[in-house]
Amino acid sequence: MSDKILLKMVNIHKRFPGVYALKNIDFELKEGEVHALLGENGAGKSTLIKVLGGIHRPDEGEIFINGQRTEINNVFDAQKNGIAIIHQELVLVPHMTVAENIFLGREPMKGKFIDKDKMNTETEKLLLTYGMNFTPETLVVDLTIAQQQMVEIVKAISCNSRILVMDEPTSSISDKEVDFLFSIMRTLKEKKVGIIYISHKMSELWQICDRVTVLRDGQYIGTEEVKNITKDHLITMMVGRQLSHYYTREFQVPGKVLLKAEHISDGNMVRDVSFELHEGEILGLSGLIGAGRSEAMHCVFGLTKKYKGTVWIRGKQMHFTSAVDAVKNGIALVPEDRKLEGLYYVQSVKYNATIEVLRQFITGIYLNKKAETEIAAEYTELMNTKTPSLEQTMRNLSGGNQQKVMIGRWLATEPAILILDEPTRGVDVGAKAEIYAIMNELVKKGLGIIMISSELPEIINMSDRIYVMANGRVTGCINHADAAQETIMKLAAE
């Protein structure tokens, strides 16, 4: 990191009708620096990034790039000034090759035709520089999410971007891929690129970031050197109060066996998986992305119909062929990707909260609207979901509140067994702590929870026992007392 200042944003203000989104924000990025931007959902991170990217114009304030005052009025201005934003939702064209994507809109020409050879060789060079193991002619649709992210990064670099914004790049990739991403980021640092890094995973800060700026409620809270700051201090800065118990968990002696699975195989991702879940315990399921964790749970829940092996619920042998059967027998599964697998975006909170329990208020053609509202209100209240009304459209809620609606929806079925697949992904710190507290309450009442998670601190602090999976197999089971990151990582890499 050099001391040359690449980007300086001073006194940025942005108002939307009814919302003061950014109040007097200062931000600075040096050459070769990874600068984390931290804050809860709604703190103003994305608005600030959109101002930088030319999507929003600031009402007041100035932007300096390389010391020169610069107006960024639109996306092209941002690109011209070497700013590239890698969004959470990737914007590659799925059925085009890697090379075509990287050179989209600025294809090298030979006369009137695109010079494919040149495009491919240039891309090849770039891919080699960053140690990527796919060819320029691979179709983007055939790449993993992590690889697609790499393509986005390479695309940004190839446009000579000096300022790179990464919006939660690690939220949907596995730890191994995160390591690879970090190594690329280190290469970029050496090339004097400045990186603005947004992430909800705080532990990553100490691995890769130099400085951190915290926003809260649209206000600038402070900028600190990462090496001089503790996690507790950061959380206090973010939420404005001390979260004394981030992980709420009162361990108790587990009760009877609720769910027992033996030798589960789906002939693809899941190979001979066995486990046991007791009343009043949280079972952590750890492993890399693609280890077969979600898939194993899909067998238990009846989403995968054809699987080998045996499942017992309270000692009774079961083989569910649909989610309906599973729900009837007291199992609930909150899926991994709430946007893709859970939410009805254009419908109301009420609709989303009650879709699982329609029979409680619809009999034939008689709809009991009062009961519907009561159920929705009860679980919105229980989950402490923040929504202006039950009629609010789902897509207007923050990630944390959407997740709370999802969990509430399944709690309404009054399950005995709750399977949570990545329950806190894309959820801000405050809401995370609340979700942990609710999980604790639930197991105290005797529920059994299976939590799939890629976040090790969460798994370690919340679980009674941790099963680790790798390549579709269970590679180990660790008790809470013996849980340590290294042990889990080792088992996950087997």
Added chain:
Amino acid sequence: MKSYPETKTKSLKIGQGIIRYFRENLGIIIAFIVLYAFLAINPDTTHAFLKSQNMFNVLRQISTNLYLACGMTMVIILGGIDLSVGSIIALSGCVAAACVVRYGLSIPVALFAGILIGVVFGMFNGVIVSKTTIPAFIVTLATMNIARGLAYVYTGGSPVRVVSKQWQFLGAGYIGIFPTPVIILVVILIVTGILMNNAKFGRYIYAVGGNVQAAQFSGISVTRVKFWVYTYSGLMAGIAGVVLASRMYSGQPTAGNGAEMDAIAAVVVGGTSMAGGSGKIGGTIIGALIIGFLNNGLNLMDVNSFWQYVVKGVVILLAVFIDFVRNRNKK
């Protein structure tokens, strides 16, 4: 417990429902009122337009379109499309008429047979759309051609005339002072409204159209929902077919040509998104009214029928554009 805005009494509920209905459909309701007022005031049309006979005529014409549009609203909320309904009208009308003329069956049996044709085609669409990943557009494009072709083959291309007073009751008759098709329409609207708003089935349609994968995770049988929705659409087309055949005293292989497009237009003008997952039958009703009165008005004003197409197209675009602007402002 935190209190959420909740309605207390039944009368208040209904009042709020109406207010909400107006608010949600403001754009097209205004468009409809403007159109209606224009036709009522304009000296060229006022005389003919306001006659009760004309009103009933328009409603009669709108009826068959709205039968189709009821099915189509479900299909489009489901994220699909049903292009076959226009052709099904022809085939079911021809079959019903032929049942009387060729086989001497009683009229109720013949009508039933005609409707059954619609249901069978709907089921066929439903099976293929729900069991395969072939797009509904393609499947129903195929069945559209099949049904139209069969209607021509079956009739040899000429209308099957039915001479019977009883036959005309369904399409051209009256129950009390109301035309029979309008009474049928009211029944269909009530049934569809209840299915969409009160029954689980309706919620499942929104769920499947809004997010298929989520619906699967919720344990909703996506296959079954799709199957029944297309079947319902086929049923509506069957009913429209026999009503139309009754009104025209004959089963005509050319009947219902392009009817699917009018139905889609009514649904889209009514504010249902082609992307699926959202929409309301109430909007579709206004959509159909706008298109129906527009046709009527253009006829009364003696607008060249070639130009009528152009005007209709512009109105469809305008109506959808109003919604687009309103939604953009909301965000």
